Amino acid sequence: MSATRTDGVFQALADPNRRQIIECLAGDGPATATGLAGRIGITRQGAAKHLAGLADAGIVTSTREGREVRFALRDGGLEPGAVWLRSVGDQWERRLSSLKRHLDV
Numbered sequence: 001m002s003a004t005r006t007d008g009v010f011q012a013l014a015d016p017n018r019r020q021i022i023e024c025l026a027g028d029g030p031a032t033a034t035g036l037a038g039r040i041g042i043t044r045q046g047a048a049k050h051l052a053g054l055a056d057a058g059i060v061t062s063t064r065e066g067r068e069v070r071f072a073l074r075d076g077g078l079e080p081g082a083v084w085l086r087s088v089g090d091q092w093e094r095r096l097s098s099l100k101r102h103l104d105v
Helices: 002-011 016-028 031-042 044-056 079-104
Strands: 061-063 068-073
Touching: 002 016, 002 044, 002 079, 016 031, 016 044, 016 061, 016 068, 031 044, 031 068, 044 061, 044 068
Parallel strands: none
Antiparallel strands: 061 068
């Protein structure tokens, strides 16, 4: 995974509205910017800007259905962040295990 993709995921997740959008899409499936705006209490234009940021980070995709644009979570879109978190978690587990072995001696 590239550092740029990982950075993009974490930058996108830094905003609480974007996290709410992700939660809505994960729980309820694809939605329009208007539908998401109503669910999280922001304007349609605000939702559209957040969705554009999530799309730039590779987290959501969009498809046009007639006059509507529906957004959905992209398969593996959050994976760069998850890989980084696992890596850091593994490093800490090794360090803590080593410390425990040292203290148990």
